[in-house]
Amino acid sequence: MPRSITRPLSAILGQCALFAGAILITTPALYMLSASFMTNSELFSARFQLLPSTLYWGNYVEVFARFNFMRYLSNSVFVTGVIVLLNLLFSPMVGYSLAKFDYPGKNILLLFILATVMVPFTAILIPLFLIVRGLGWVNTYQGLIIPFAMSAFGIFLMRQFIVSVPDDYIDAARIDGASEFRIYFQIVLPLIQPALITLAIIVFVASWDEFLWMLVVTTGDALRTLPIGLAKFREQYQTRFELMMAGSVIAAAPVVIMFLALQRRFLQGMAGLSGLK
Amino acid sequence: MIGTSQEQHLRNQSLHQRRRGILGNTLEAQKKRFGLIFALPAFFFFGAFYLYPLFQTFYVSLFSWGLLDAPRFLGMANYSRLFTDREFINSVWVSFVYAFGVVVPIWFIALGLALIFNRPFPGRQAYLTVYYIPAVISLTVWSLIWLLMYNPTFGLFSVAARAVGITGLRMLDDPSTAMPAMIILSIWKGTPVYMVIFIAGLRAIPTDYYEAAQIDGANAWQRLLYITLPLLRPVFLYVMVISIIEAFKVFTPMYILTNGGPGSATRVLSMFIFQNGFQYLKMGYASAASVIFLLILLALAIVQFRLLRFQQND
Numbered sequence: 001m002p003r004s005i006t007r008p009l010s011a012i013l014g015q016c017a018l019f020a021g022a023i024l025i026t027t028p029a030l031y032m033l034s035a036s037f038m039t040n041s042e043l044f045s046a047r048f049q050l051l052p053s054t055l056y057w058g059n060y061v062e063v064f065a066r067f068n069f070m071r072y073l074s075n076s077v078f079v080t081g082v083i084v085l086l087n088l089l090f091s092p093m094v095g096y097s098l099a100k101f102d103y104p105g106k107n108i109l110l111l112f113i114l115a116t117v118m119v120p121f122t123a124i125l126i127p128l129f130l131i132v133r134g135l136g137w138v139n140t141y142q143g144l145i146i147p148f149a150m151s152a153f154g155i156f157l158m159r160q161f162i163v164s165v166p167d168d169y170i171d172a173a174r175i176d177g178a179s180e181f182r183i184y185f186q187i188v189l190p191l192i193q194p195a196l197i198t199l200a201i202i203v204f205v206a207s208w209d210e211f212l213w214m215l216v217v218t219t220g221d222a223l224r225t226l227p228i229g230l231a232k233f234r235e236q237y238q239t240r241f242e243l244m245m246a247g248s249v250i251a252a253a254p255v256v257i258m259f260l261a262l263q264r265r266f267l268q269g270m271a272g273l274s275g276l277k
Numbered sequence: 278m279i280g281t282s283q284e285q286h287l288r289n290q291s292l293h294q295r296r297r298g299i300l301g302n303t304l305e306a307q308k309k310r311f312g313l314i315f316a317l318p319a320f321f322f323f324g325a326f327y328l329y330p331l332f333q334t335f336y337v338s339l340f341s342w343g344l345l346d347a348p349r350f351l352g353m354a355n356y357s358r359l360f361t362d363r364e365f366i367n368s369v370w371v372s373f374v375y376a377f378g379v380v381v382p383i384w385f386i387a388l389g390l391a392l393i394f395n396r397p398f399p400g401r402q403a404y405l406t407v408y409y410i411p412a413v414i415s416l417t418v419w420s421l422i423w424l425l426m427y428n429p430t431f432g433l434f435s436v437a438a439r440a441v442g443i444t445g446l447r448m449l450d451d452p453s454t455a456m457p458a459m460i461i462l463s464i465w466k467g468t469p470v471y472m473v474i475f476i477a478g479l480r481a482i483p484t485d486y487y488e489a490a491q492i493d494g495a496n497a498w499q500r501l502l503y504i505t506l507p508l509l510r511p512v513f514l515y516v517m518v519i520s521i522i523e524a525f526k527v528f529t530p531m532y533i534l535t536n537g538g539p540g541s542a543t544r545v546l547s548m549f550i551f552q553n554g555f556q557y558l559k560m561g562y563a564s565a566a567s568v569i570f571l572l573i574l575l576a577l578a579i580v581q582f583r584l585l586r587f588q589q590n591d
Contacts, residue, residue: 031425119571122528124330124567125550127333211528212528248421
């Protein structure tokens with residue numbers, strides 16, 4: 001077949017395959033959305049239904065009424081918010097120090113921070129719990145938050161960005177007599193603003209999703225975050241899938257909305273983790 | 278008189294020099310001090326929440342400790358028990374099966390998708406957004422969705438399987454299908470992240486290479502084989518290391534869908550550590566398992582870095 005025919009044909013086939021792939025890939029998420037609007041009997045009916053017959057909002061009402069959902073939601077917002085703020089405070093500071101200063105112990109710190117990326121959280125779960133328990137922080141907000149106040153990848157990300165800030169800017173300010181703190185806040189931080197947004201997104205997603213630690217450190221219902229609340233809900237109400245899905249939609253919504261609003265930054269951030277920009 | 282004034286002069290001079298010396302030093306020292314001040318939180322944090330726990334893991338692993346009783350020193354007994362514990366051996370095996378069952382397909386699918394997305398086509402950005410969606414859904418939520426998907430009577434997955442003639446599928450209740458069930462949902466969720474990393478890697482390859490190859494008459498397949506793939510090696514290594522660590526860390530889907538079962542079919546190492554530590558309160562035993570877990574990942578990382586060096590040399 002001549003190329004002039006096969007070209008558009010393969011393009012059309014390619015588009016069809018991509019479209020089919022898109023449908024397949026989003027099916028679980030759309031299924032969750034659909035099931036969250038079904039009644040229990042609709043979901044359990046012998047005749048399979050892909051879509052609800054009517055948009056039934058009752059599950060969303062019931063999820064808030066039946067259990068501590070509001071509490072889980074506000075815990076998640078608070079804990080995630082504070083973790084993001086702490087990371088925004090510390091990561092650029094440490095990253096700046098590692099990028100532009102020289103002092104004894106610096107290389108050891110850098111090496112150690114890099115090495116912790118390789119240490120799976122599970123491997124230090126037990127002793128971390130023992131430390132937090134020793135501090136009396138089990139089932140407290142500080143117990144949920146402090147172990148995530150800094151992250152190795154956040155510091156490393158900041159270091160990589162700050163290394164590319166020209167030394168001249170910093171030295172010029174120094175000659176003009178600006179204090180080190182002023183240089184940091186008025187020169188370095190504004191220059192790395194895009195990186196800070198990336199950092200905030202990555203930390204937000206990771207802490208909104210954090211499961212194992214929150215599971216271990218919360219002993220009662222009062223401090224549970226959304227993921228733990230949902231998991232406990234699943235244990236209590238094995239068959240109320242429509243409620244689980246309504247709760248899931250609410251838990252998934254903030255990150256999905258943020259992603260749709262800031263997709264480029266999001267994708268760059270994920271790629272940025274690998275050191276590529 | 279003269280002598281004293283000379284002495285005075287010398288003293289002044291040395292004082293002056295010293296002051297200059299001190300001043301010079303203070304500028305440097307000041308910089309050093311600020312560098313340290315800025316890094317201080319990290320020293321404290323990583324010391325308290327990473328370095329100390331790492332030592333503590335090993336220390337606690339030498340004891341028998343149920344949290345409420347006094348720790349009893351055992352020496353290496355926890356380790357010798359681990360190596361004869363069939364549950365533990367099973368967990369190591371299950372972790373390996375899961376990790377490689379997930380990461381190997383992810384590498385190929387993610388790379389394939391990245392190659393597709395590397396070229397411009399209508400609607401590229403929109404498709405990229407849609408393809409990325411599984412990655413931004415919380416893993417807890419994702420696990421709950423698949424709990425529903427796998428439901429034998431009305432779950433979409435089972436219904437779809439029935440539609441193609443596979444009946445009586447009970448993915449999560451059957452020991453032989455529980456692990457594949459975990460692997461499917463993990464590939465589905467994990468692929469987009471690595472796809473984006475590969476896309477960034479592909480974009481970093483200078484286009485002149487391709488232009489030169491085209492002038493030399495290389496076809497698309499040759500360009501892929503001799504330019505793209507070799508230049509993508511560092512990215513591929515990064516993806517390998519990170520994806521394997523991530524896969525070994527897995528916990529949430531098992532906790533929500535199977536709790537390690539049926540039997541021990543999906544009891545990965547994290548699950549083993551969690552259950553021994555926080556359900557059976559065997560702190561020492563769980564710590565010993567953590568140490569082995571760490572050593573396994575360390576060994577895997579060393580193998581991978583060896584691979585990198587080998588690839589760089591050839």
